[in-house]
Amino acid sequence: MAEARVEDAQGRPLSGCPAEKARQMLADGRASLVSDDPLTIRLSYAVDIPERQPEPASPLAGERLLLHICCGPCATWTIQHLTQLGALVTGFWFNPNIHPFSEHERRRETLAAFAQQQGLPMVWEPSYEMPAFLQVVADAPQQGQRCHPCYRMRLQRTAQRAAELGYSYLCSTLLISPHQDLDIIRDEGHAAAEKHGVRFYDENLRRGFAEHHRLAKEHGLYQQRYCGCIYSEWESLSKDAATRSRA
Template sequence: MNILVHICCGPCAVHPFEKLIDEGHRVAGYWYNPNIHPYREYKERLESLKKLESLTRFEMIYFDSYDLEKYLESVMPDLDRRCMHCYDLRLMQTATYAKENGFDAFSSTLLVSPYQDQDWIRDVGAAVQEKTGVRFLDIDFTPGFRDGKQKAYDMGLYMQKYCGCIFSERERYEKKKP
């Protein structure tokens, strides 16, 4: 199967890519993350992903547009569910690209992180599948989270300390989850 995988960051890409490639799929990563703030953090994560690409056989596609305004417009009306709106923005962009470029399915490296709301990601993925007609691969990658992070660390990839948005940056200091 030809799968487009939304990439939230390099470290989270390691396990899902290895798993899908080992299963015999053709996999391409898709970088679209207008939620990452500040811009310096966005560039650091983008460069880390490019480093991962250079060290592995992973194919990447970069929608390198720092569309902060679009992100803020999507989350500000409903801050209590901002993560869900953020997932929707990124997965819709990924599925649209997948549809326009002949991919059979799409997924996301967000599904590897125990720190993300897996139920919301699955719900959003299913809704995006319904809207676009592109199959959403709902795969539980979390069992490989620690191993993937260790491999990323061993490769010298940048290891971020928050999901990327300005709200999670604040929350990591307040020790408060949304």
């Protein structure tokens, strides 16, 4: 069905209407003809058009943000999203939980290559503090219990570096994973931020989880099979062994 263009009495464009209806309005004197081709009519009365409300400004617009990155794949969608919100993102690597050292280096090198490809500035914590990590989780080796001090250790260091280097915000790619405890990450992030005088951006980023797998594959990034620590590695290997024994 042909559609006519419609303007209000002030010449502002409105939603179109069927051409037959437009011709009837012309015949009834409720509109005047603006153009035959394309058929355009102007209403004889004003229409109250509500003003479009501007989108609320992102709190990150123009802000320098130090992003704790646990691995390259989790960085893909997260960096893209935070950049779209207007943040000036710098990555931060500090993951003493990752075991063994060869795995730590493989993940670090994967991130380094991706950061270089994307032009992402990075801050690298130079030391591998595995003994300190084992000390803070020694009393809570069970999954869930050990994650809390692990989050705290990494987010406290991120907040400390953010404050030292003049960043307004910190955030973490841990927020993208449904395998991590979102509430505890938020609590620890805000506590770390308050201690060091910065702000923690705590958006639930899990809606990007599926897309981050696609992006990681697209960029050819190494994708690990366990969270990182020696306990999660043991749990992953135990599950694999159990699966093989049932086969």
